[in-house]
Amino acid sequence: MKEIRFIHTADLHLGSPFTGMKGLQKEQWKRLKDSTLLAFDRLVDYAVEQRPDFLLVAGDIYDGENRSLRAQHRFQTGMQRLADEGIPVLISHGNHDHLSGKWTRFELPSNVHVFGAEVSRKTLAIRGMDVAISGFSYGERHVKESKVKEYLPAENRDAFYIGMLHGSLEGETAHAVYAPFTKNQLLEKNYDYWALGHIHQRQELHADPPIVYPGNTQGRHRGESGTKGFYDVRLSKSGAKLEFIQASVLQFDEVEVDCSGAVHMNELLEACSSSANRFAEQCGPAALALKLVNLDAEALELIQEIPEEELLEAIRESVEAQDTFMLVQRVSAARGNEGGELSPIAEEIIAKMDSWEIGDWKTVLKDLYRHPKSGRYLEPLETGAAEEVKSLAAEKIRRSLGMGLNS
Template sequence: MLKFLHCADLHLDSPFKGLYHLPTSIFKRIQNSTFQAFKQVVQTAIQEEVDFVIIAGDLYDGQDRSLRAQTRLRRELERLSEKNIPVYIVHGNHDHLEGKWVDLHWPESVHFFSGGQVESIAYEKDGKRLAMIHGFSYEKRAVMENRVHLYPDGTDECYHIGILHGNAEGRSGHDPYAPFQVEELIGKNYDYWALGHIHKRIELHHDPPIIYPGNIQGRHPKETGKKGCYVIQLNGKQATAVFHETQDIIWHEEKINIASFSNLSELVEKSLQIKEGLREYGKGVLVKLILEGDSDFHHELNGQFLDEMLEMIQEGEEEHSSFVYPYQIIVKTMPKWDREKLVNETHFVGGLLRNIDSYEEVDQAVSELFLHKKARRYLEAFTSEEKKELMKEAESLLLMSLLKE
């Protein structure tokens, strides 16, 4: 039997841009969260008494890894070394080998895979070879070619584990680095594929397991939910994968439908209830409240009320180690009107709505944002869902203006 831990995308010392407006104590906690998450990864490996640990790329957030990040990483790897737990590491696109850094002395039990060509390392226990571990580090930031053919085929002599930091072909939303097809990985006859690069937990295949563990700590509002690592057991042809949480800070979105509320005080009370329901011992929770539904008091959800409400439900949270901090309230509510009836009207509003339903020039409308010298550095391309949301919000604003009388 073989037992090991698989994690990826540590992004140690992530800068957490755009969060400076948060209270100082909470912001400092967020800044330290990637280190705390990796500390929990190591603690899990020790508690589970794993044979070894695999880190599938992007240990650091940037190619010029900070001395602080390297020092904190070494400290945790030394804890594993003291427990005789080897660590096998590949570098990904964020921490590729062309970067500049002060290289530290690492424990002898830590193996960093070389760049470019696939390297194969034997794991031995009590003088017996139990596994061959195959992988490569990014020798440059953008590895665009498929390198699966460079991995040797597996045999029945021992377990074979592949480490690959790359993007499964056909999956959008991520840079297509080191692309691969699932069928190619299955064809290698390996017992497990330890993937990295995608910050979401995804099991691409069950037998053999081909798994993205996701990152160990969410770094911004889009990386919501539980984050962590997997502990894998291989026993003959049987494989089990158990997820373990590691995040110190949880990003969360909570939708509140206000259609059944008769006044604003019910909204405030519901928000407080939700806040308490999200509290987790020892964890920090950053929550975005999204208000939805048709309501007679939609027009009362103005800037002054929302600012006061947010300040009230935030009060005192920065003093708690197990905090729940609502950092934003998004209004997606609508006045109560019959859209279907309005669409079928012959007046201007009906024509406007019919035009919105057939509008396909969102990219052109927002193109100036991405051409702006400063703004484009902080923007990512809109997804299809985000474009739909923009259209929905634009429609809401137009209708509110036109029908306010």
């Protein structure tokens, strides 16, 4: 049975600024800032070791249109390593690293093919088999129209056909909608595989043929929790086998800390340290949000008396004594059965925020995003980012107007 093997990755977001991280030590900040680059190194290391027939990068190699010098150099170095091993790489740039950005250009080695702004096809010869790969790069940041109609359908049954598309399934609300498509539109092309990008949560939209998002290679905030990576794909005319390969060097997540019976601060700190340590043993390095649960009335009162930053600093120092890298981003508390109630005004404000859709958040935050200085550093306001803002705002409201706790 004829078979090809390739790596499907997307959304590397090299050079991600990790905005909003406060109170970090120098080494913590460096580990966080380098995480997307280290995840990329893992991708290249795997490809060099496994020697697939080719590698597909379906958009957003870089985090911004003004690609950082360091990120570009890291990518060029990785591409040269793959060139030295004779591994072709096909790239389609996405909305974050579109072709209209301004950057200091690096010359990529000859093994790299970059799709232009119009849909085109590149054919590879793999062990006597033709592999026709179609794709395009974003010519500008916002590609709102569907591009699927521009993909030529498959016409040779003996060849393999792959489509690369950085875009959104119609009706998707978790991310900004770019280059929208429907599953039926893709299936009508009779391709053997669709390599998607843009959505940071890995998912398989269709099994036969595979229509796949690999997710991003490294989480960048709590909304991108869990392990991240890419797919090692073995494709034949009878089907495909996809193996997920972890690339992320640290994991974003939330962990509940059982505080049953804790009435003194040293007991709370020990509970936080133990919970973080257990997570590290299971999952490795991480950036965590800790949620204190099962607090009795006395412990609730103890936490209320401590400024938020001071509590976070103490917990960080307790956790940092461990060998594994563990960053505590934030700490919140769940009200126990004996806890007090939120004030009516706090309840009303939080309930109002819970009812907001993405359009409401854009209206509320429009002045911030339009500001000439702050706007350029902000992530696009998509559903994941809005949920993060809502969570932080609700916690602040609870601290200011209610119990100071997160329900």
